[in-house]
Amino acid sequence: MKELESVVIRFSGDSGDGMQLTGTQFSNTSALMGNDIATFPDFPAEIRAPQGTVAGVSGFQVNIGASEINTPGDEPFVLVAMNPAALKANLHSVQTGGVVIINTDAFTDKNFVKAGYTDSPLENGDLDGYQVIKVAITTQTVETLKDFELDTKSKTRCKNFYALGMTFFMFSRELEPTIEWLSKQFAKKPVLVDANVAALKAGYNFAETIETTISTFKIPAAKIDAGLYRSINGNQATAWGFIQASEVSGRPLFLGSYPITPASDILHELSNFKQFNVKTFQAEDEIAGVCTAIGASFGGALALTTSSGPGIALKGEAMGLAMIYELPLVIVNVQRGGPSTGLPTKTEQSDLYQAMYGRNGESPMIVVAASRPNDCFEMAFEASRLAIEHMTPVILLTDGYIANGAEPWKIPDLSTEFNKIEVQDAKSKYSAEEYLPYKRDDRLVRTWAFPGEEGYEHRLGGIEKQLDTGNVSYDPANHEEMCRIRAQKVANAADNIPLQEVEGDDSGDLLVISWGGTYGATHMAVSEMRNQGKKVSLMHLKYINPMPKNVDDIIKKFNKVVVCELNRGQLKDIINAKYSINAMGYNKVQGLPFRISELVTEFNRILELQ
Amino acid sequence: MTEMPKYTKKDFVSDQEVRWCPGCGDYAILNAVQMAMAKINRKKEDIAFISGIGCSSRFPYYMSTYGLHTIHGRAPAFASGLKVHNPDLSVWLITGDGDGLSIGGNHLIHLIRRNVNMNVILFNNEIYGLTKGQYSPTTPPGQVTKSTPYGSLDRCFLPGKLMLGAGSTFFARTMDTDPKHMQEIFLAAEQHQGCSFIEVLQNCVIFNDKTHENYTNRKLRDDWVFFLEAGKPIIFGKEKNKGLRLNGAKLEVVTIGENGVTENDLVVHDPKDSNLAFLLNNLVPHRDPLAMGIVHQVEDLTYDAQVTQQISDVSDKKGKMSMQDVLKSGSTWTVK
Numbered sequence: 001m002k003e004l005e006s007v008v009i010r011f012s013g014d015s016g017d018g019m020q021l022t023g024t025q026f027s028n029t030s031a032l033m034g035n036d037i038a039t040f041p042d043f044p045a046e047i048r049a050p051q052g053t054v055a056g057v058s059g060f061q062v063n064i065g066a067s068e069i070n071t072p073g074d075e076p077f078v079l080v081a082m083n084p085a086a087l088k089a090n091l092h093s094v095q096t097g098g099v100v101i102i103n104t105d106a107f108t109d110k111n112f113v114k115a116g117y118t119d120s121p122l123e124n125g126d127l128d129g130y131q132v133i134k135v136a137i138t139t140q141t142v143e144t145l146k147d148f149e150l151d152t153k154s155k156t157r158c159k160n161f162y163a164l165g166m167t168f169f170m171f172s173r174e175l176e177p178t179i180e181w182l183s184k185q186f187a188k189k190p191v192l193v194d195a196n197v198a199a200l201k202a203g204y205n206f207a208e209t210i211e212t213t214i215s216t217f218k219i220p221a222a223k224i225d226a227g228l229y230r231s232i233n234g235n236q237a238t239a240w241g242f243i244q245a246s247e248v249s250g251r252p253l254f255l256g257s258y259p260i261t262p263a264s265d266i267l268h269e270l271s272n273f274k275q276f277n278v279k280t281f282q283a284e285d286e287i288a289g290v291c292t293a294i295g296a297s298f299g300g301a302l303a304l305t306t307s308s309g310p311g312i313a314l315k316g317e318a319m320g321l322a323m324i325y326e327l328p329l330v331i332v333n334v335q336r337g338g339p340s341t342g343l344p345t346k347t348e349q350s351d352l353y354q355a356m357y358g359r360n361g362e363s364p365m366i367v368v369a370a371s372r373p374n375d376c377f378e379m380a381f382e383a384s385r386l387a388i389e390h391m392t393p394v395i396l397l398t399d400g401y402i403a404n405g406a407e408p409w410k411i412p413d414l415s416t417e418f419n420k421i422e423v424q425d426a427k428s429k430y431s432a433e434e435y436l437p438y439k440r441d442d443r444l445v446r447t448w449a450f451p452g453e454e455g456y457e458h459r460l461g462g463i464e465k466q467l468d469t470g471n472v473s474y475d476p477a478n479h480e481e482m483c484r485i486r487a488q489k490v491a492n493a494a495d496n497i498p499l500q501e502v503e504g505d506d507s508g509d510l511l512v513i514s515w516g517g518t519y520g521a522t523h524m525a526v527s528e529m530r531n532q533g534k535k536v537s538l539m540h541l542k543y544i545n546p547m548p549k550n551v552d553d554i555i556k557k558f559n560k561v562v563v564c565e566l567n568r569g570q571l572k573d574i575i576n577a578k579y580s581i582n583a584m585g586y587n588k589v590q591g592l593p594f595r596i597s598e599l600v601t602e603f604n605r606i607l608e609l610q
Numbered sequence: 611m612t613e614m615p616k617y618t619k620k621d622f623v624s625d626q627e628v629r630w631c632p633g634c635g636d637y638a639i640l641n642a643v644q645m646a647m648a649k650i651n652r653k654k655e656d657i658a659f660i661s662g663i664g665c666s667s668r669f670p671y672y673m674s675t676y677g678l679h680t681i682h683g684r685a686p687a688f689a690s691g692l693k694v695h696n697p698d699l700s701v702w703l704i705t706g707d708g709d710g711l712s713i714g715g716n717h718l719i720h721l722i723r724r725n726v727n728m729n730v731i732l733f734n735n736e737i738y739g740l741t742k743g744q745y746s747p748t749t750p751p752g753q754v755t756k757s758t759p760y761g762s763l764d765r766c767f768l769p770g771k772l773m774l775g776a777g778s779t780f781f782a783r784t785m786d787t788d789p790k791h792m793q794e795i796f797l798a799a800e801q802h803q804g805c806s807f808i809e810v811l812q813n814c815v816i817f818n819d820k821t822h823e824n825y826t827n828r829k830l831r832d833d834w835v836f837f838l839e840a841g842k843p844i845i846f847g848k849e850k851n852k853g854l855r856l857n858g859a860k861l862e863v864v865t866i867g868e869n870g871v872t873e874n875d876l877v878v879h880d881p882k883d884s885n886l887a888f889l890l891n892n893l894v895p896h897r898d899p900l901a902m903g904i905v906h907q908v909e910d911l912t913y914d915a916q917v918t919q920q921i922s923d924v925s926d927k928k929g930k931m932s933m934q935d936v937l938k939s940g941s942t943w944t945v946k
Contacts, residue, residue: 032943177941230942244933254695256687274924275931279694279917284720288687291680291717295660295691298678299699303691321681410945411937451676451692451699454655459624459670461679471626472671 001172001216006065008073009167011160012090013082013103014051015044015058018160022080023060024406025164029177030064031231031408034221038063038520039406040072040593043345052106052114057089064171066220070372070520072405074595078170080163082106082137084115091126099131099215101166103159105138133214135206137162144202148195158199165203169211172218175200225410232409234373234402234517235262238306238332239269241380243276244414246302249388249421253278254301256292258285258311261344262400263334266306286314290331294318297327298460300450302384306332308400309351310341313358319393320359323486325460326438326446328387328394330380335399335516337591346591347401349516350567355395356545356574362483364490366390367545369397371519374409376402378418379542382497385421390493391445397544399566401593402517424448426456437470444489491546500548504530504537509607511558513583515541515571518594522564525599536603544571552579562586562606564599617648624674630665635786635812639733640672642792643702647675649793650800652700659702660689662709665740666733666812669704683714686721686730690913693728697914700800701728708738711747711767722776722805724913729799729806732769737818750896755817769809770891770905774884779804781887782904785811787826791837791902798904804912825900838890838903843876846899853877861889863899881907 009026011019020041027039042059049056063073078099081087083106094100107122121127122134141159142152161178168175179197186192207214232240246253257267257280271280279296283289290305297303305315312319312333322329335351337343355367366386370379376398383396412418426435426447432455438446449456458470464482466473473479502511503526514522519540526538539554541547555561555575561583563572569585576583586602588594615621622644630636647657657675661667663682670677676699680688689703703721710718710732721730736753738744743756745764752761773781780802784795792810799806811822824834836846836854844854845866853876855864864871880886887906893899 028941032941034943034945224945226945228938228942228944230937230940240933240936243936247933252695254691256691274921275928276933277921277925279921281691281694283687284716287684288690288717288720291684291687292691292694294680295678295688295693296695297691298676298688299692299695301691301695303695317681318684411942414932414934414937451658451696452655454653457655457674457676459659459673459677459679461671462681463679 001218003218003220005067006063006069007078007171007217007219008061008063008076009078009080010059010061010076010090011080011163012057012059012086013160014085015049015056016051017058017082018157019058019060019082022160022164023062025178025181026167026173027062027064027406028231029168029173030062030219031229032177033174034224035064035066035219036069036222036224037065037231037408038069038072040401041404050114052083052085052111054085054089054115057085059086059090064219066222068222070524071593071596074597078167080167082159082163084111084117084121087121088115088117094130096129097131099133099170100127101133101135101163103137103163104134105136131215133210135166140202140206141199144198145195148198149191150195154192155195158196161196161199162203165200166207168200169204169207170214170216172216175204224408227410229408229410231406232374232377233404233406234370234376234398235265235334235404236269237374237376237409238370238380238396238398238403239266241377242270242302242304242330242384243273243278244377244418245381245384245421246276246278248419249302249384249423251300251302251388251423254293254296254303255280255306256283256289256296256303257281257306258283258289260286260308260311262336262403263306263308263311263332265403266332266334286311287318290315290318293329294322294325294327297322297329298325298451300448302328302388304330304332306334308334308336309338309354312351312354316359319365320361320363321462322393323359323363323365324462324465326391326486327460328391328448330383330387330394330396332396332398334403335397343591345400347399347517347593348566348589348591349399349518350570350589351397352544352567352570352574355397362487364487365545366392366394366490366493367397368394368543369516369541370402371516371540371542373402373405373407375542377409381418386493386496388421388423389445389496390443390489391424391448392490397516399517425450427453432456436468438465438468440485443492443495444485494546494549497543497546497548499550500539500541500554502537502539502554505535506537506554507557508535508537509559510534510536510603511555511561512536512538512603513541513561513563513571513575514538515544515565518564518566521594521596521599524596525603528596528600529603534603534607536607541571547578555579555581560584560606562603564594566593614651614653617654619644619648621654622647622674624672626671628672629668631816633815634665635735635814636666636669636733638786638789639731639792639810639812640669642789643731643796644673645789646793646796649797650700652800656698657700657702658692659704660685660692661704662714663740664706664709664738666704666706667709683709683712684717685709686714686717689728690721690724690726693726694914694917697727697918703728703730704733705730706733706739707736707746707748711769711772715747719772719776722773722778722807725777725779725804725910727804727912727914729796730808732807732809733812734769734809735812735814735818736821737814739814739817743817768891768894771888773807774887774891774906778807778906779908779910780806780904781809781891781906782806783809783811783900783902785822785826785902786813787828795903802907804910824896834899835902836899838879838881838901838905840879840881840904843873843878845873845876861893881905884908
């Protein structure tokens with residue numbers, strides 16, 4: 001048995017083959033066994049694309065390690081291919097010498113044609129150089145279950161647990177957590193519990209009997225900070241961060257939203273939390289989603305709208321209104337490939353310009369971005385805190401990659417963290433006689449008065465307002481002053497965010513700048529460079545507008561600066577304009593995350609440039 | 611609990627100068643709304659006026675209650691969010707035929723479909739006023755406007771019919787020249803539990819003057835409008851001798867005393883009767899006499915009350931837990 005520091009496994013099959021479930025079970029078991037993990041599901045935009053085709057392939061990649069894991073991994077070492085299409089879609093990314101498990105039952109001439117093969121990949125040499133394990137997974141599963149009172153279709157559907165059982169043996173995983181999960185999941189249908197457990201064990205035992213011909217591995221537990229952990233994905237963490245902000249601020253949570261990939265899971269998650277007085281409103285369209293949220297915010301709610309790029313485009317006018325109202329509002333953009341409908345299920349960071357500039361008029365907005373799945377909790381909380389404390393809309397950028405990706409999360413102690421948001425309520429600051437809707441404190445923040453409060457009746461509008469009173473004003477000088485105040489108010493939020501940290505030395509040959517969901521890859525790549533003795537540091541931004549006050553000082557201490565992002569250079573342009581520097585860009589717009597290896601190659605290339 | 615103050619109209623007048631054109635029908639509606647507010651038995655701080663964009667949508671600035679002047683067409687969404695967040699408020703939505711039926715048509719039908727408990731006042735002047743005179747979704751076909759110099763080719767919406775199709779629980783019509791009737795309808799709307807929709811025939815003195823003349827001019831209107839009363843036959847006319855009768859599945863105007871027609875032959879108004887509401891809402895402006903008053907009113911569950919109920923039911927079932935409990939729920943593991 002070989003001991004590994006880390007391994008990447010990809011489960012791949014048809015949309016209906018249960019690969020997401022299989023991958024989740026493998027990663028949860030690994031986390032329970034003390035490994036660090038990162039996962040990424042990769043599924044087609046179509047719910048059921050034509051069976052057997054490459055378009056219909058659904059995959060789930062998990063990276064498990066005995067040391068720190070920050071990305072789902074570049075290249076899988078093990079590929080489970082439930083049909084020829086899965087093999088075709090994934091083989092090119094599998095490490096040379098890696099293991100490929102093939103369900104031979106699905107490798108028929110008919111399926112070769114559907115997958116676009118002209119000859120059998122089992123015989124045409126495609127698999128040369130890999131350790132290939134051919135197993136009649138479907139036949140063996142049905143054979144295992146021959147005495148069960150189930151129809152053949154239901155028996156066939158257990159085949160993913162047979163495959164899971166095989167990988168559990170290969171990687172010395174325990175069966176109990178999955179058995180326990182199955183017992184809960186199918187508590188009302190014991191026959192399904194028994195059938196899936198039987199398939200799981202049959203796969204495990206089969207792998208054991210062929211042990212001499214396949215490699216087996218052990219991944220020791222990782223050295224991780226002590227504490228209580230759970231697995232969490234980005235969308236769930238985002239939803240939970242908002243509920244915590246609502247609890248702490250005492251402002252009831254209201255979400256106005258319209259279904260859109262990959263943001264809908266935040267709506268689903270929040271709709272489960274009625275016991276926290278969370279109100280979710282599935283609106284008739286994207287515009288109504290944001291407008292209901294603004295209406296609720298006027299009423300005193302911590303109000304949100306969640307969407308992705310195309311939906312944010314529709315919300316633009318209303319976002320500008322929230323800005324001129326100066327009401328708290330959080331707008332979540334779970335970014336996906338654009339423009340237009342683009343690549344709905346793929347990841348990208350190409351909505352940064354939209355967040356910064358995508359509204360009519362002078363319409364500055366606070367913009368923050370989460371760096372990894374479990375960081376979404378913190379950044380959802382932060383977005384809410386800044387919106388409420390500065391009385392302004394805040395855009396939270398995440399992306400499809402961290403929204404769907406899961407990783408372990410050390411559960412924070414909420415009595416010491418995430419426990420303070422200062423509501424700017426009018427009643428505690430001004431008597432009804434003193435109250436003016438647009439009277440500001442020295443941070444330029446106005447107060448929030450709620451309908452129902454006697455003596456604080458006021459009207460908000462989208463027409464330019466007079467200083468202090470908020471009455472309609474067409475006065476030219478007043479308009480200019482109000483535009484200045486609203487911009488300065490957003491800029492002042494820099495006093496209320498943490499200073500920027502640098503990973504590595506605070507000066508050197510190369511500063512890598514990244515933002516949002518690429519953190520896992522840039523962090524690992526910079527670590528690797530530093531292990532090689534290179535003078536490279538990382539500045540990963542989570543607060544994009546305003547930026548932390550020390551960014552300027554950090555940038556100046558490096559000979560070269562490269563901004564890595566999954567777009568054509570949007571943050572790079574913003575930084576170059578803001579700090580008058582000439583940073584390079586490393587960009588990728590393929591709907592795919594960065595690979596650590598490509599970043600390392602690029603950083604080495606830049607270091608060698610004269 | 612403080613006592614309900616005794617209000618007069620003045621308590622609802624804001625300090626802002628009203629800036630509609632002299633002679634605009636909006637003044638009369640504002641006046642009637644302010645009078646009605648003093649009578650609805652709601653505290654001023656519990657009332658909110660929400661509008662979109664257009665001449666009518668300046669309305670909230672002139673009320674001394676809470677209010678929002680929002681963006682074009684979207685007022686139903688803002689108002690829904692506010693009402694769902696705080697169901698204790700009395701929410702009034704002010705819109706026009708362009709704002710509500712054109713750019714905001716989608717939001718309006720979904721507001722009606724959900725039956726959010728609020729009151730909608732649609733100022734129908736059959737024209738775009740603030741953008742200076744283009745045809746609207748209620749402008750009759752053929753009308754010459756700024757954007758239809760050779761006559762409008764658009765078929766038009768009948769607001770009542772549209773609302774009935776969307777599942778409305780309260781539809782009433784009134785007019786800017788009858789302050790007393792307006793107030794009665796506004797009070798009835800506030801009492802109705804559900805989304806109350808009121809169409810006000812309103813005159814745009816600049817771009818579509820006298821479009822509703824037959825219906826709103828006291829000297830002409832007797833032969834053109836009939837005031838509905840539940841349980842009473844539909845009678846109108848200067849001589850009180852005209853009425854509506856069912857001929858098969860159609861309404862027809864008949865004269866009492868002619869061809870043996872008596873009062874007993876006339877349709878008796880029943881606001882709960884959706885079939886009758888359809889026939890009344892299908893009468894075509896400028897061609898047929900129109901109904902004034904509550905055309906249709908039925909009871910149904912309101913969206914906001916159900917949201918509150920569901921939250922209470924689920925909370926009772928699940929019991930109180932803290933966010934820390936949620937974080938620790940499901941499968942967790944300890945690293946030593």
